[in-house]
Amino acid sequence: MKRDAVAYLNTRKKGDFAAQKGEVEDFCKYRFQIVEIFHDHRANATPPEKRKDFAAMMEYCSSNNSPDIIIYDLAGLARDPDVGLAALKTLNEDYTVYCVNNDFFGYRDEPEQRRAAIGNFLEYMEQYRESTRKTPLTVSKKTKKDDGRSIGRPRALNEGQVEALLTVRQAGTSISQICRMFDVSRSTVSKILADYPELKGEWKGARQEPEE
Missing domain, CATH: 1.10.10 (Arc Repressor Mutant, subunit A)
Structure with missing residues (x-):
């Protein structure tokens, strides 16, 4: 039996909406029934929570107890990767997010495990960002001159x-x-x-x- 879900699209060019809507429908064919589609256009530079339709989607999901959200891809959440990851973290706290393209999380039929996989990914990315802020890049000894300066x-x-x-x-x-x-x-x-x-x-x- 299909589960009810909402879809969120954030398009950049004219014609993107029709193309992405078609791909969303193909993706949902056997698993989901799309009850609402929310669409922001040319809003990549605007944080998701400040977009009109993204906010409307969040309100709809909360009011209608809709746990499943379909997006086109992770990169479409925001132009800034950190902002996109923050939006994904917010969504993952209460909902199960599915990506039409480039979905590497798996567990499409197991929402709890899928949310756990997304959470693990987000935790890894947070640890990565923290480690890069604390750890300077190292240079191999073979690339140093006698005076300690780097070669190349x-x-x-x-x-x-x-x-x-x-x-x-x-x-x-x-x-x-x-x-x-x-x-x-x-x-x-x-x-x-x-x-x-x-x-x-x-x-x-x-x-x-x-x-x-």
Whole structure:
């Protein structure tokens, strides 16, 4: 039996709503019955809680005891990754969030385990941000001169940061967002994704779209 759910879309370009609505309907075909669709347009720079339809969705879910929310992808929650993760954390406290695209959490038929998986992801990202604030980047001894100075440029990201970068990329975060989040250049991200052709391929297709 299908479960009732609401959908939230945050579009950037004309025509996005119809395309995303179609994908949401295909995603929900066997699991959910969409009772309401909430839609904000060109609101990426506005925090979700200050958007008209996002706020309306939260009020609707609270008033109607609607526990399931469908979004197009995680990157659509906000342009700033930290703001998007904060919005996901807020939603995950009371609702079960499902992503049409780039959903790596699993447990689609087990809401409690799914919310636990999302919570674990959010906890990991918080620990990552905290560790990067406290731990300076290290330089290998082989890259130092006799006087202790570095030979060439140090690594842009350490292993933990690379792992976090891949995680947010798999979640649908754009290359531009990743560059801002980790304070690195596109060429650095390209080198990291060279060993992950499925992620690099998605980037090449997305680069042709003008950013807001």
